[in-house]
Amino acid sequence: MTGPAARRPIAVIAITRRGAQMAAVLAGRVRGVEVYVDRRWASEVPGPCRAFSLPLRPLVRDVFGRYPSLVLFVAVGVAVRLVGPLLSGKDRDPAVVTLDEAGRFAVCLLSGHRGGGESLAREVAAALGATPVVTSASAALGLPALDLLGSERGWRLEGAEHMAPVSAALINGGPVGFYQDAGERPWDEAPPGVKEMPSLDEALGSGLPCIVVSDRALPPRPLAGPVLLYRPPTLVAGVGCRRGVSGQEVASFVLRVLSENGLAPASLRCLATIADKAGEPGLQEAATVLGVPLEAVPAETVQRLASLVSPSASERLLGLPSVSEASALAVAGASRLVVPRAKNGRVTVAVARMEAQA
The missing domain is CATH 3.30.420.180 (CobE/GbiG C-terminal domain)
Incomplete structure (x- = not known):
């Protein structure tokens, strides 16, 4: 699963001459890019850009709150120190991708799933001939990202507080219970460790971490285990x-x-x-x-x-x-x-x- 498309507009920030050159290339190849360049190199950028003066921190603080996606031509460590104090939550933070000075790696640093960061890293890498670096466990193992399951079909998630234990069980090979009585199947073949449950009652009473896809109300009783409940618009x-x-x-x-x-x-x-x-x-x-x-x-x-x-x-x-x-x-x-x-x-x-x- 590749996740949602990168969100636009994309703020691209460069502080070196080489970074400014790559930012200009990116603006010509990727839709919705707005380039910010250290004013020392602004005159060398062929195309619109916004010049700024160092230090970098005030600019990053400003764009972090205004753009859904950021691309920073800085080392990962620098990016971590810049955006760390600005984090507020995975549902609110922008996607952040960093690139090294040689343009070899596009690293998804933040909001890889819901924020479209993994897709942004792949898109940026394709435009610059770089290698996308995506480190989420679901991407590494080829498993569905449960916080995105059915999102392209308009599914709504209930029980998000159970995301961590259900995701952990899936990543560790299960068992994870699965029951569905409405909507399209989320996969052609169930991932390893997923156990199909014959009924909603058995799924809810199994004690297993469970994925349930249903348009029915759950019975009013305590759950035996953590349940991610997806509501397809049926x-x-x-x-x-x-x-x-x-x-x-x-x-x-x-x-x-x-x-x-x-x-x-x-x-x-x-x-x-x-x-x-x-x-x-x-x-x-x-x-x-x-x-x-x-x-x-x-x-x-x-x-x-x-x-x-x-x-x-x-x-x-x-x-x-x-x-x-x-x-x-x-x-x-x-x-x-x-x-x-x-x-x-x-x-x-x-x-x-x-x-x-x-």
């Missing part, structure tokens, strides 16, 4: 409502339906409704409150799904089958509902699971 909530309903009323009922049916709100992919209703302010507000898009379904698509849904008032009022059920099925590409239509005053909700990912 659930589509079809929604129908009366005109003038508030977004908070819609959003609250969607969450209630998910909870009462043992489904995880973190796996909600989108709301869906008939195209004629998609402009309803309450539905748009509900999507914003829930942090998901609102998908509009053409009336003819809803009509084609009439045989798969239950009778509803919308047939009499709109000449259409159940808006909530048909919209959920249409967007999910599914042929059956996970939750049939539920009604609460002026709002109806039905839930389907993305069939392509089930």
